[in-house]
Amino acid sequence: SLQTTLGDHSFTNVFMNASGVHCMTAAELDEVAASPAGTLVTKTGTLEPRTGNPEPRFAVLELGTINSMGLPNKGIDYYLDYAAAFQARHPGQTMFLSVAGMKPADFPLLAEKIQASGFTGLTEFNLSCPNVPGKPQIAYDFETTQEILTAIFKGFKKAAGVKLPPYFDLAQFDQMAALLNQYPLTFINSINSLGNGLWIDPATDTAAIRPKGGFGGIGGQYAKPIALANVRAFRQRLRADIGIIGTGGVTSGRDAYDLILCGANLVSLGSILATEGISAFTRLTAELEAEMAKQGYATPAAFRGQLKTL
Numbered sequence: 001s002l003q004t005t006l007g008d009h010s011f012t013n014v015f016m017n018a019s020g021v022h023c024m025t026a027a028e029l030d031e032v033a034a035s036p037a038g039t040l041v042t043k044t045g046t047l048e049p050r051t052g053n054p055e056p057r058f059a060v061l062e063l064g065t066i067n068s069m070g071l072p073n074k075g076i077d078y079y080l081d082y083a084a085a086f087q088a089r090h091p092g093q094t095m096f097l098s099v100a101g102m103k104p105a106d107f108p109l110l111a112e113k114i115q116a117s118g119f120t121g122l123t124e125f126n127l128s129c130p131n132v133p134g135k136p137q138i139a140y141d142f143e144t145t146q147e148i149l150t151a152i153f154k155g156f157k158k159a160a161g162v163k164l165p166p167y168f169d170l171a172q173f174d175q176m177a178a179l180l181n182q183y184p185l186t187f188i189n190s191i192n193s194l195g196n197g198l199w200i201d202p203a204t205d206t207a208a209i210r211p212k213g214g215f216g217g218i219g220g221q222y223a224k225p226i227a228l229a230n231v232r233a234f235r236q237r238l239r240a241d242i243g244i245i246g247t248g249g250v251t252s253g254r255d256a257y258d259l260i261l262c263g264a265n266l267v268s269l270g271s272i273l274a275t276e277g278i279s280a281f282t283r284l285t286a287e288l289e290a291e292m293a294k295q296g297y298a299t300p301a302a303f304r305g306q307l308k309t310l
C-alpha cells in the first residue's frame, strides 16, 4: 500500500501533481482526481485571474523542462469554487489549494478569503515562483518571508504549508528551517523549479522560450539531486509535526523511493506529468510498489527518512 499522511490528513497514494502541471482548469483537475494519484493541487491562484507571459513559455529539454509561465491562472475564486465541488463529490478526501500574492500584502488577503470559505483541505502558500518579471522569489528573502508568514497566521487557522525554492547552502537550510519552525505549518513542499536556467536550440542559436530573454525554471532529471538534498536537509531541521511534500526530478519509482528515504510524506510530479501525461501516475505507482516489495517494505512509513549515510 502507498497509504500516507500529512498532518491529520490521510491519502491512499503518495503521488500527486506538482502545482502548475495539469491543474489550470476543472477538467484537468478532474483528470488527476480520477487517476491513481492520492491527492491533487491547483495551479497557483492569485487574487485576480492572469494570462501570464508571452508564448512560447514552456519547452521540453533533454533531461527535463524549462518554463516561464508567469503565473497564468483563473484566480482564487475559481479554485475555491472547484474545491467546494470536489469536497461535495469526494467526501473524506483532501485536496490542496496553491495560492500566491503578486505582492506581500496579497498573502493575508488570500488567507482571509480561504479562512472565510468552506475549504477543508490544505493550503500551499507559494513563496517561490521564479517567473514574474521584476518579482524576486520570496523565499530567497528571509525577512520578507517572515513578514508574510506572520501576516498570514494572524488570522489563518486552517492547515497550511509553503512551497519553497531550492537552497544550495547549509546556512540557508539552518535559517529557513528555524524561521519556519516558528509558525503553525502542517507541511512544506520542496522544491520548486531551479530558477532562471537557460536552454539554447543548437540549430538556431536561439533561447528555447520567449519570456525574460529565455530564462526559466528548470525541472525534471536536472532537479533530482537538489530535491533529495533539500528534502533531507529540511527533514533534519524542521519540527517533527511538519510534513514534507517532495518534488523534483521524479521519473521512476526509484526516484520517488529516494525522496521518501529523505523524508517525504507525499511525492509530486511536475515535468514527468507534463511530458508523459496522466498515465504517469499509473506507471509510477506500479514502479514504487515494485521497488518497495523488492526492498521488503509494506508501507512508505516503514522507510521514510531512513537514508543511510557513510
Ligand code: DHB
Pocket: 020, 044, 052, 067, 068, 069, 070, 071, 072, 126, 128, 129, 130, 131, 132, 192, 193, 217
Ligand atoms: C509559475 C512558476 C512557478 O515555479 C511557480 O511556483 C508559480 C508560477 C509560473 O511561471 O506560472
